[in-house]
Structure formats: structure tokens, C-alpha cells
Amino acid sequence: MRAAIAQAEVGDDVYGEDPTVAALEAKVADLFGFEAALFVPTGVMANHIALRMQLPAGSELVADADAHILAHEDAGLAWHGGIQTRTALTPDGLLTPEDVSRLIRPHLPHTLGTGAVELENTHNRGGGSVYTIERLRAIRAIADERGVSVHIDGARIWNAHVATGTPLREYGAVADTMSVCLSKGLGAPVGSVALLKPQQRAQAVLMRHRLGGGWRQAGMLAAAGIYALDHHVDRLAEDHANARLLAAALREAGLSVRDPQTNIVLVDVPDAPALAARAARRNVRISAFGPALLRLVTHLDVTEKDCVAAAQVLAHVA
DSSP states (O other), X not given: OHHHHHHOOOOOGGGTOOHHHHHHHHHHHHHHTOSEEEEESOHHHHHHHHHHTTOOTTOEEEEETTOHHHHSSTTHHHHHHOOEEEEEOOSSSOOOHHHHHHHOOOOBTTBOOEEEEEEESSBTTTTSBOOOHHHHHXXXXXXXXXXXXXXXXXXXXXXXXXXXXXXXXXXXXXXXXXXXXXXXXXXXXXXXXXXXXXXXXXXXXXXXXXXTOOOSSTHHHHHHHHHHHHHSSTTHHHHHHHHHHHHHHHHHTTOEEOOOSSSEEEEEOSOHHHHHHHHHHTTOOOEEEETTEEEEEOOTTOOHHHHHHHHHHHHHHO
């Protein structure tokens, strides 16, 4: 990947002149069956731009209450976009068709109607939980019937693809817009891609610039993303296997571990911040995802041996 970065052909992307950025955007758009894409610095920006393409200020968005756009994006949709959210708290972060049907509000006098539905696949705070393509299609059908659009936060869509075998184009077919991340499990140093309709792209480029996301010779980073797509998707199965290994070892040590669907392991403990701090002192870095919840994520820099060692440390400090 570093060699690809060093050898990348570059230009000025603010002027639309970087050939490697253009190649990355075309590649990602084709993978998901979209006609337009925009390379941006972060997943937060990709989500924000994609949703703003569908929702003007004063609109309402339906989402899971623990969605990344609500829990980890610093109220960006409300702060910058004037977008209201209507939510339901679910056990695994995944909305059901019944949830969506109930939450969508019609446009009536003195009632703000729903404009879009947001779905996160895989779901971060849900422990890497996966929407089945059947559920996504059922939600899409309801959205079409009710006249609202669908955005998929696919930061970890690659994990869902590898875990289920669902073709990427089938995910793209249920979405009006999507965001996908090139770091996370794919291991690129930075960058996400917003997938859009062709008529939205010019406005999306303008919004990216307004948000401070215009970049010059970004082809160096785009080259890393292309390398990641060519070499690091199928290997996500190793991360999923390591997550299962880690979960089994922790459960055997007596910890309360939720079954991982992909590469995120959630552990219920009495005092998550204290345990995470003790583990860090022994060079095992994990996230306190709440007062009583730990999150452990496997990725391409974590080996099977590392998972065994981490489980031993966590068992000891717990």
C-alpha cells in the first residue's frame, strides 16, 4: 500500500484533475452499481453530505437511536444541516420493517413528515450486527410505498458482504445514497466515499468544500484506497474468525461476551473504563463503550496470536 501511495499519479482534485481520485470514485461506484461517487476525508463527512443531498434543512430522518450518525458524529446533522431525527432503540441496532413503518410520519398540516430512513450496516454499537438483504429489501419497499428515501451508512459494509456473501451491488440497489469507509477493516490510512445520484454530485462537491474537505493531490490517498479494495476485502474473513476466537476465550475465562457477527466483540463488565485502563497498562487497547460495556475490534494488524494474548490479559485484569 505504501508503494502504491508513492507511485500514485496525482493532480489537483479541487479542480477535478486528480486521475487516481477519479479512478477510485469510478471503482467504488461500479462496485455498488451507482453512477456517481465522491472521495472525502472522513466517514462523518460522507454521511453528512449524502444525507444533505436528500434532506433540506427542516427535514426529518428516521434512524436507530444508537446509529453512528447520532452517537458519534457530534450532532453534525442538526448543527450544520438543521435535520431532525426520529428514532427507536433496538436490541442490536437494526431497525425492523415494522419499526420503519411505525416511525415514518406522513406530511400533514402541522406535522413534519419523514424524508429519509438511515440504516447502518454493519452496526457499530450493535456489535458489528448485520442487516440481511431480505430485511433491507423489505425496508426499501416500505420506504418506496411511503415516498421516503434510504441512506445506508456502509462504513463497514465490506464486513457485511464477507460475512453473508451478499454481492455489493445488491446492497447498493436498496439505497438512494451510501457511505463506505476505506480505513476501518480495509486498512487505508484515511478516506471514505459517498455514493450519489449523478445530478447530486456537483452540489456534493460544493458541500465538501464548504465543510473544509477540498484536497489537492489526494491521489496519494486514493491509491491506498484502491489497493485496499484490491487486496483487503476477502481477508476480512480472518478478522471475523479472530473475533470469534477472542469471544470464545473471554467467555471461557468467565466474562459476559456477546456473540460477534463480524469483527466487533462486546463484553458486559461492571466498570468498563477501569478495566480498559488496566488493560492499557498491559498494552492491550480496548474501548470503554459505556459505563458497563467494552468494545474490542479485530483488524488486519491483529493476529490470531494477538487475540489469544489479549484474552489472557483481559481475563487477568478482570
